[in-house]
Amino acid sequence: MCMLKPVLVSLFCHLNAVSRAENLRSQLNSEEIHAVFPGDCSFTEASAAYNRRITVKPAAITFPINVLQVAHIVKTAAAGNYRVVAKSGGHSYTANGLGGTDGAIVVDLRNMTKTQVFSTGSADIETGNTLGNVAAALIKNSRAIPHGTCPYVGIGGHAGYGGYGFTSRMWGLTLDTILSMTVVLADGTITTISEEANSDLFWAMRGAIGSYGIVTSFNIKTFPAPTSATVFNYLWYLHPTQAAQAVSAFQEFAQTDIPKEFGPQFAITAGPTSGLVSLTLLGGWYGPAEKLDVILAPYLADLPKPDSVNLVIGSYIESVEYLGARDSAPAHHFYRKSIVVPESSPFSGLALNAFMTFAANEGFRHKPDWRVLMGLYGGNNSAINAVPPNATAFSRRNILWTVQFSVDSSNPQVSLQSSDLVFLDNVVDSLVRNSPPDCDYGAYLNYIDDRQGNWKELYYGAKYADLMRIKQKYDPDNVFSFPMGVGCN
Numbered sequence: 001m002c003m004l005k006p007v008l009v010s011l012f013c014h015l016n017a018v019s020r021a022e023n024l025r026s027q028l029n030s031e032e033i034h035a036v037f038p039g040d041c042s043f044t045e046a047s048a049a050y051n052r053r054i055t056v057k058p059a060a061i062t063f064p065i066n067v068l069q070v071a072h073i074v075k076t077a078a079a080g081n082y083r084v085v086a087k088s089g090g091h092s093y094t095a096n097g098l099g100g101t102d103g104a105i106v107v108d109l110r111n112m113t114k115t116q117v118f119s120t121g122s123a124d125i126e127t128g129n130t131l132g133n134v135a136a137a138l139i140k141n142s143r144a145i146p147h148g149t150c151p152y153v154g155i156g157g158h159a160g161y162g163g164y165g166f167t168s169r170m171w172g173l174t175l176d177t178i179l180s181m182t183v184v185l186a187d188g189t190i191t192t193i194s195e196e197a198n199s200d201l202f203w204a205m206r207g208a209i210g211s212y213g214i215v216t217s218f219n220i221k222t223f224p225a226p227t228s229a230t231v232f233n234y235l236w237y238l239h240p241t242q243a244a245q246a247v248s249a250f251q252e253f254a255q256t257d258i259p260k261e262f263g264p265q266f267a268i269t270a271g272p273t274s275g276l277v278s279l280t281l282l283g284g285w286y287g288p289a290e291k292l293d294v295i296l297a298p299y300l301a302d303l304p305k306p307d308s309v310n311l312v313i314g315s316y317i318e319s320v321e322y323l324g325a326r327d328s329a330p331a332h333h334f335y336r337k338s339i340v341v342p343e344s345s346p347f348s349g350l351a352l353n354a355f356m357t358f359a360a361n362e363g364f365r366h367k368p369d370w371r372v373l374m375g376l377y378g379g380n381n382s383a384i385n386a387v388p389p390n391a392t393a394f395s396r397r398n399i400l401w402t403v404q405f406s407v408d409s410s411n412p413q414v415s416l417q418s419s420d421l422v423f424l425d426n427v428v429d430s431l432v433r434n435s436p437p438d439c440d441y442g443a444y445l446n447y448i449d450d451r452q453g454n455w456k457e458l459y460y461g462a463k464y465a466d467l468m469r470i471k472q473k474y475d476p477d478n479v480f481s482f483p484m485g486v487g488c489n
Contacts, residue, residue, distance in 0.1 A: 020080060024060060024105075027076045033069050035062040046108070049095035053333045053416055054450070056098040061087075061106040067182060067190055067216040070107055074214060074479070075188030077105040083481045084186075086214040088127050089154020093336045094450040096210065097157070100482040107214055109156065117141040117222065122179055126217045127156035132324055139317045143222035146171040151324035159218060160209025161445040162394060164375055164384075164402065166263030166284030166323075167226075172383040175206050175394055177221045183213040186479040204470045204486075207393030208445075208460065211467070211486035212474050226261070226286040229319035233310040234281040236303070240360045243268070243277040244352035246303055247374070250281075251346040251400065253299040254379030261286040262295055266374040268356075270364040277360045283376075284323075289313045333409040333416050337428050338447035341401040342440050343378045343385070351434040358430040366423050368416070370407040377402050395461035396442050403431075404447050421451065448484060455484045 021037055028035045036043045037060050046061045059082055064070045077084045083104040087097035090108075098106055109128035115137040117123045123143070125134055132151025138144055146167045148158060155174075163174025171177070180194035181202070193202040205212050238246065247266060264283035271278045285292045292311070300306075312322055341347065363370065377384045377399035389397045407424045409416050432441060443449070443458035456464045467486045471478075478487045 021059065024076065024080055024082075028060075028062060028073065031069060031072045033062055033064055033073060035060050047098060047106075048331065049098055050091045050331045051093055051095060051334055052331055052412065053335065054095045056095045056100065057102045058099050058106045059103050061098075061108055063108050063111055065111045067112075067184065070109075070184045070214055070216055071188045071190050073105065073107055074184050074186065078186060078188070078477070078479045084214070084479050085482050086127070086156060086210060087154075088156025089130055089152060089158075091150075091153050092157060092448065093334075094448050094483060096448065096482045096485070097154075100484075104482070109154075109214075109216070112216060114217075117143055121222050123220050123222050124217055125155060125220055127154065127215050129155045131155060131158065132320075135317065135320045138222055139225060139320075141222075142225050144225040144316060145174060145177050145220055145222050147174050149320075149323035149327045151320075151328065155218070156215060157209065158446065159220075160205060160215065161207065163446070164377065166265075167286060168384055169263050169376065169379070169382045170260045170286060171223055172387060173394065174220075175392060176383070176387055178206055178218050179221055180219040181205060181215045182217040183215050185213045186475040186477065200470050201474055203391075204393050204467055207395065207463070208467055208486050210482065211471060211480055213480065225316040227316075228287065228289055229314060229316045230285040230289045230292055231312040231319050231322055232264075232281070232283060232285060232292060233308075234300075234306045235308045236279045237271045237276045237307050238279055238304065239275065240277060240353060240356035242304065243279045243356040243360075244349060246279055247347065247352050248349055249302060250299060254376060254400070256298070256380060258380055259287060259295065260381040260383060264376050267371060268359060268374070269369075269371040270359055270366075274364045275360050276364075277356050284319060286316070330412055332412040333414065335407050335416060335421050335424055335449075336447050337405040337424055337449045337452075338444045339403050339405075339428065339432065340396055340399055340442035340444055341403065342396070342398045343400040344398060345436070345439045345441075346400050347431065348435055351431045354434040355427070355430045358427065362423075363427070366420075368408060368410045368420065370405075370424065370427065372427065373404045373406070374401045375404070376400070390463075393460075393463050393467060395459065395463055402444050402447075404444075425451075445484075450483065452484070459484065460486070 036046050062073050074084055085099050085104050087106050087108045090097045112126040112128035114126045131147045131153050146165050148165045159174040182192050267280040269278050385397050387397055405424050405427055407420050445459050471487045
């Protein structure tokens with residue numbers, strides 16, 4: 001009898017899970033909501049994470065076609081004690097769009113892709129849209145918004161947690177363009193939030209969007225598309241000391257009167273031979289093409305001649321298409337980390353030299369591929385930092401750099417090893433460990449790291465307490481729950 005008891009308990013749990021799933025399926029079918037469950041023929045494909053390093057098994061994946069169906073899914077799932085997550089493009093680095101851990105109900109918004117541009121210059125954009133779709137729809141009206149270069153990324157999480165692109169110094173983060181949102185709350189209520197309506201929730205969801213509800217549509221401020229766009233790429237192969245000096249000099253250059261239309265980043269990886277660093281200054285310039293040389297001349301004057309220079313001059317939408325083609329990538333195994341660097345504490349010479357030395361030596365020996373992207377958020381005339389610090393829940397508005405660290409399997413079918421993750425930890429540590437102990441570094445939620453410690457402080461900063469208070473008001477049962485979301489332990 002003692003041996004039989006665990007078997008009976010296991011059987012009971014299995015039958016209970018089957019019963020819950022069938023009850024959920026029945027309730028969704030009653031509203032003609034398409035859904036797939038474990039065991040269905042299309043479930044494996046629908047539940048595959050973009051980051052193949054992570055495997056998550058949702059309880060079900062739903063595919064609503066309108067906000068009423070989203071509301072029914074949330075209400076039904078909450079009544080059944082399921083966690084609920086939204087999936088816009090599904091490119092969360094930690095598969096949070098699939099729940100982050102097993103057992104969530106996924107609301108996949110891929111069927112909700114309407115976009116409408118109004119004469120006022122604002123646009124309604126449903127959250128099933130990708131960035132590429134949004135750019136293509138807006139340009140038909142000669143409009144644009146700030147956003148990243150990857151065309152396959154969904155607008156939902158991108159806008160709700162930040163949204164950086166080469167136009168962000170000119171226009172701000174994607175998050176900063178949001179005028180209102182249509183949201184399904186934890187009890188299934190459909191509401192519109194803005195500065196005038198549910199302003200506390202509007203504040204919270206601009207920076208921590210997934211923890212409070214499912215946004216089915218944004219109303220977003222758009223901008224006249226620039227008449228000219230230049231994508232620039234300057235490449236050097238430098239010794240570590242030279243590379244460190246180049247980045248250090250750029251930090252000083254960024255505090256001169258650089259135009260808001262200038263959106264640069266550095267890409268850094270190992271050089272072609274041991275002892276060299278590959279340093280690329282790339283980005284977008286959205287003013288007259290002939291003025292780029294004038295802007296960069298003071299900075300380039302003290303650097304060695306670049307090993308290559310590539311300028312692509314054309315229309316704004318041509319720049320979007322060019323960058324999108326470059327940044328398109330299939331699902332594969334990867335790991336990402338980030339740090340956010342305040343303008344008050346730019347990288348020190350000691351930190352940059354340590355990092356560049358590591359990149360040129362240990363980095364040269366390491367396989368698979370790795371790289372570091374240092375995006376300039378700040379500098380003079382930055383629209384990102386012009387937003388008052390407490391205007392939104394986005395954690396920081398005093399940013400100089402947001403740095404993304406990446407290690408990728410060169411073969412999509414081959415997983416990373418634990419040593420690859422440790423290697424990337426060491427890349428980050430070469431900078432952080434050699435910085436003053438009082439440097440107030442943070443991290444960026446759109447580059448979320450499933451191994452991140454101290455995540456509440458790094459991702460949300462001093463705003464976490466207010467975010468928790470608002471969470472208790474709108475989602476006290478933590479229906480919208482995923483790793484490192486507000487309310488996650």
